[in-house]
Amino acid sequence: MIERYAETRLPTHFGDFRCLIYRDRNGKEHMAMVKGDIQGKSDVLCRIHSECLTGEVFASTKCDCKSQLDLALEKISAKNEGVVIYMRDEGRGIGLGNKIRAYGLQEQGADTVDANRMLGLPDDTRDYTFAAEILKDLHISSVCLMTNNPLKVNGLKNGGIEVSKRVEHHTEAPTHAAYYLQTKRDRMGHLLPEGNLAADNVRVLGGGKKPA
Ligand SMILES: [Zn+2]
Numbered sequence: 001m002i003e004r005y006a007e008t009r010l011p012t013h014f015g016d017f018r019c020l021i022y023r024d025r026n027g028k029e030h031m032a033m034v035k036g037d038i039q040g041k042s043d044v045l046c047r048i049h050s051e052c053l054t055g056e057v058f059a060s061t062k063c064d065c066k067s068q069l070d071l072a073l074e075k076i077s078a079k080n081e082g083v084v085i086y087m088r089d090e091g092r093g094i095g096l097g098n099k100i101r102a103y104g105l106q107e108q109g110a111d112t113v114d115a116n117r118m119l120g121l122p123d124d125t126r127d128y129t130f131a132a133e134i135l136k137d138l139h140i141s142s143v144c145l146m147t148n149n150p151l152k153v154n155g156l157k158n159g160g161i162e163v164s165k166r167v168e169h170h171t172e173a174p175t176h177a178a179y180y181l182q183t184k185r186d187r188m189g190h191l192l193p194e195g196n197l198a199a200d201n202v203r204v205l206g207g208g209k210k211p212a
Contacts, residue, residue, distance in 0.1 A: 001025055002133045014073040015080075022137070024130045028088045032134055033073070036081030039139045043164050045082030046143035047072035048131045048152055050089040053096055062103070063180055067171035072146050075167075083138065085131050093125030111183040123188065128152060132159020148190045 002022045010019035010033070018034040038044045049072065052065035059066070069084070076082030091099030094116065102115035113123050128151075135143065135156070142162035145153060146169040153163050170193060173181055184190040 002030075002130055002137065004137055005029070012073070014077040020134075020138075022130070022134050030088055030130060030134065031086040032138065033084040033086065034138065035076050035083070036079075038081060038083060041081075041140065042142040042162075044140045044143050045076055045079055045146065045167070046135070046140070047076075047082075047084045047146040047169070048087065048128065048156070049084055050087050050092065050126060053090060054099075061174040061176045064171055064174055064177050067174065068169060071169060071171050075146065083135075083140070085134050087126070087131060089126045092123070093127075094119075094121045111187070112180060113183060113187045124151065126151075126155070128155025129159045132156050132161045135161050148184075148192055150189055150191065 002024050004020060005023045006021040008019050010017050015035065020032040020034065022030045022032065024030065047069075049069050050065075052060075052063060054060040055063045055065035056069060069086075072082075072084050076084065090096045091102070094102070098119060098121055101119055102110075102112065102121075105115040105118055106112065110118060116123055132155070140161070142164040143156070144165040144167050145156065145163050146167045147153065148169055150166075153166055156163055168191070181190075181192060185192045
């Protein structure tokens with residue numbers, strides 16, 4: 001289902017990692033950033049992270065993807081052990097162009113879920129089977145998963161990976177992300193604290209205006 005295609009040491013601001021590239025059967029390339037000797041270990045600190053070009057490269061403040069990724073790398077670096085699996089599932093799987101189309105609809109007041117539906121696209125097309133296969137290739141028997149998203153926990157379990165613990169993964173919300181995060185919590189089942197979603201933030205700074 002996946003093929004380990006390339007591998008190298010990669011020095012980063014978070015220290016040295018082992019970088020592995022996997023190709024899935026659809027031709028997409030995903031990356032595993034591994035720190036420490038995790039082979040055969042259980043309770044490995046792990047983040048399954050989906051690509052976000054606007055947030056991670058262009059510093060968009062509409063979402064919290066970059067701070068979530070950085071936090072995962074920081075935690076792994078501090079522990080000197082763990083893995084980030086970086087899935088090329090831009091826009092929760094709908095692709096970059098469709099994500100930007102959805103942003104356009106959000107300018108007019110739709111939230112992330114409604115915008116996708118207006119485009120005839122699913123809320124979340126991500127499939128965690130490939131991530132689970134990558135973990136199996138790394139001979140990891142169980143993970144402590146850094147996520148606020150119960151779908152990811154279930155996705156890995158369904159893929160045959162034991163999630164021994166869910167580790168809360170909260171970062172400071174960027175300027176325009178309050179409404180986006182509120183939608184994640186209220187419509188997509190994410191487990192988020194109230195602090196990130198202060199009513200004032202949502203009203204004043206919302207990524208789109210809340211529909212009447
Ligand atoms: Zn993002």
